[in-house]
Amino acid sequence: MTPHERRRRLRLRRIRITGWTALTSLLVTLVGFLTFFHIVFPADRAATLDVFRDSRVTVEARDNRVIMSPTQDTASVGMLYFPGARVDPYSYLYPLVDIAAEGTTVVIVDPLFNMALIDSRGVGELTRDLPEVAEWVLAGHSLGGVKACLEADHPSVIHLVLFASYCATDISSLDIGVLQIVGDQDGLLDNDLRLEALSLLPASEDATLVIPGANHADFGTYGPQPGDGPSSFTDEEMRAIITEALTASVLGG
Numbered sequence: 001m002t003p004h005e006r007r008r009r010l011r012l013r014r015i016r017i018t019g020w021t022a023l024t025s026l027l028v029t030l031v032g033f034l035t036f037f038h039i040v041f042p043a044d045r046a047a048t049l050d051v052f053r054d055s056r057v058t059v060e061a062r063d064n065r066v067i068m069s070p071t072q073d074t075a076s077v078g079m080l081y082f083p084g085a086r087v088d089p090y091s092y093l094y095p096l097v098d099i100a101a102e103g104t105t106v107v108i109v110d111p112l113f114n115m116a117l118i119d120s121r122g123v124g125e126l127t128r129d130l131p132e133v134a135e136w137v138l139a140g141h142s143l144g145g146v147k148a149c150l151e152a153d154h155p156s157v158i159h160l161v162l163f164a165s166y167c168a169t170d171i172s173s174l175d176i177g178v179l180q181i182v183g184d185q186d187g188l189l190d191n192d193l194r195l196e197a198l199s200l201l202p203a204s205e206d207a208t209l210v211i212p213g214a215n216h217a218d219f220g221t222y223g224p225q226p227g228d229g230p231s232s233f234t235d236e237e238m239r240a241i242i243t244e245a246l247t248a249s250v251l252g253g
Contacts, residue, residue: 061110074103082139084220095235104251146165161246168200177202177207
């Protein structure tokens with residue numbers, strides 16, 4: 001073998017090693033990504049069972065959504081809810097069960113990779129099999145609220161509710177109501193960014209409800225979240241607060 005052939009073989013070997021190393025790193029990263037986003041904060045079992053046993057509502061899993069409907073006649077207004085990142089959608093059933101029982105169809109999205117922001121489905125696709133609901137309140141928790149803001153321009157949307165969240169897109173020109181509900185013990189929401197983002201909301205509809213003693217995870221029943229502040233409330237107490245806020249400001253009780 002000539003020196004030239006040895007150098008050429010060595011060069012090809014290095015290229016193969018580099019290629020396999022890059023491919024292995026990519027696969028490890030991809031597997032890590034998929035594993036991370038498939039590990040969710042699970043819904044509290046007792047709270048979820050309480051909803052399933054509640055005769056006022058029915059719960060159905062359908063097409064990557066969880067639909068909670070009143071057993072009585074459904075009103076023409078529904079709520080489409082986008083969960084926080086890696087949060088079990090069932091953890092939002094308990095806080096919203098009284099809203100559903102009072103006549104609002106609640107559709108909680110079960111997003112792709114447990115991440116609402118990368119789920120391409122919009123209001124039309126998520127609600128097309130519920131034609132009896134003419135108007136929709138969009139809601140979202142944490143990053144789910146950011147996704148809700150992206151969908152707020154749909155013509156059937158009449159209100160936007162942001163739980164421990166804010167808009168990252170400008171919706172100030174929309175003719176919809178907006179309610180932000182946050183806790184003053186939230187250790188995960190950047191409150192400075194939230195305040196800066198108020199300018200992105202419709203100017204006359206930037207109502208904010210701050211709940212003293214509530215933290216980031218209080219808007220679901222998935223338990224403590226790393227980095228969050230302490231909570232002063234039980235799940236039952238938070239359900240009452242959320243129900244009152246939505247009934248008074250959004251659903252017209």
